[in-house]
Amino acid sequence: MIFGRRKEKETQALIMAAGYGTRLEPLTTAVPKPMMPIVNKPCMLHNLELLKRYGIKRVTCNIHYHPEQIENYFMDGEKFGVSLSYSYEEKLLGTAGGVKKMGEGIDRTFIVLSSDALTDINLSKMLAFHKEKGVLATMALCEVSDVTQFGVVVLDEKSGRVTAFQEKPKQEEALSRLVNTGIYIFEPEILDMIPEGKPYDFGKELFPLLAAEGRALYGYKMLGYWSDVGTIKTYLEANRDAMLGKVGVHIPGSRISSANWIGRNSKISKTAEFKGSVLIGDHTVIEDEVEIKNSVIGDRVVVSRGSKILDSVIWSDSIILSSSQIKESVVGSWCYIGKGSKVSFSALANRTRV
Known part of the structure; x- marks a missing residue:
């Protein structure tokens, strides 16, 4: 019908x-x-x-x-x-x-x-x-x-x-x-x-x-x-290509540099470091000494102190505790990444705990 x-x-x-x-x-x-x-x-x-x-x-x-x-x-x-x-x-x-x-x-x-x-x-x-x-x-x-x-x-x-x-x-x-x-x-x-x-x-x-x-x-x-x-692999590439301007799509958030966007009401520590292309969603918290490189971070995400997000995509509402490292991975929504965890070359379904 x-x-x-x-x-x-x-x-x-x-x-x-x-x-x-x-x-x-x-x-x-x-x-x-x-x-x-x-x-x-x-x-x-x-x-x-x-x-x-x-x-x-x-x-x-x-x-x-x-x-x-x-x-x-x-x-x-x-x-x-x-x-x-x-x-x-x-x-x-x-x-x-x-x-x-x-x-x-x-x-x-x-x-x-x-x-x-x-x-x-x-x-x-x-x-x-x-x-x-x-x-x-x-x-x-x-x-x-x-x-x-x-x-x-x-x-x-x-x-x-x-x-x-x-x-x-x-x-x-x-x-x-x-x-x-x-x-x-x-x-x-x-x-x-x-x-x-x-x-x-x-x-x-x-x-x-x-x-x-x-x-x-x-x-x-x-x-x-x-x-x-x-x-x-092509999913991660598509996100990077969008941020690099290889495909003409609208990227949400305020553009603060040639390849960095930050959403509404997000809190970014002054000691956090962005490298390459980075998109931060709405109502997201990026704590001290976090490193984010060529990655997309969704809405209402918390990335805790000293963590590294490299060449990855993090969906909304996930929590990443301190000193964790996520590399070339996709983390679904409502995931919980425990302190000091390492996630590499992986895809985590919604509500995964590590």
């Missing part, structure tokens, strides 16, 4: 937010991947802000895993400047099946976006490319060095038409370094090609079929930033 459905009047976006994010466990055991914070904001919020920047404010989102967390945070979207409705999937319908359900009633060109990837793609340029080609479907493509976790796309370089697909090939067998980003522009006729009420996938089923039949499926080589944020 889709609730909050409105009459179609302007460009609409469909956001895919129903998946499990299993590669990011244990962080996603209690948190849906779209709600994982990147620079202290849910990843899905960055994507809503991207759509809003391009004047796209009518959004439908499919939900399944911990749906209440997404609904309770975003509500109807008004707080974030968009109009948001939801499509609940009792059983996962796959990427195409989910879009089929969300797209009921759409009668014009629409955009599909993943909620849990980080990007600053120029949607105006992609829309212009799609309209210039006059095609049924356009997918945004990004060139990557390691293709083994992605759907590889082969293009006719002259026309831009997609000619073949490979799903997660071995590196040495890849026919291209261009991968499917999960960002699409479709004409409404695409919905008629998707079976109703059953799991169906774009990358594994619909797109290979369209390519094999020579249908109008084109690839748009994006120039901006894109990360699927699919592993702990």
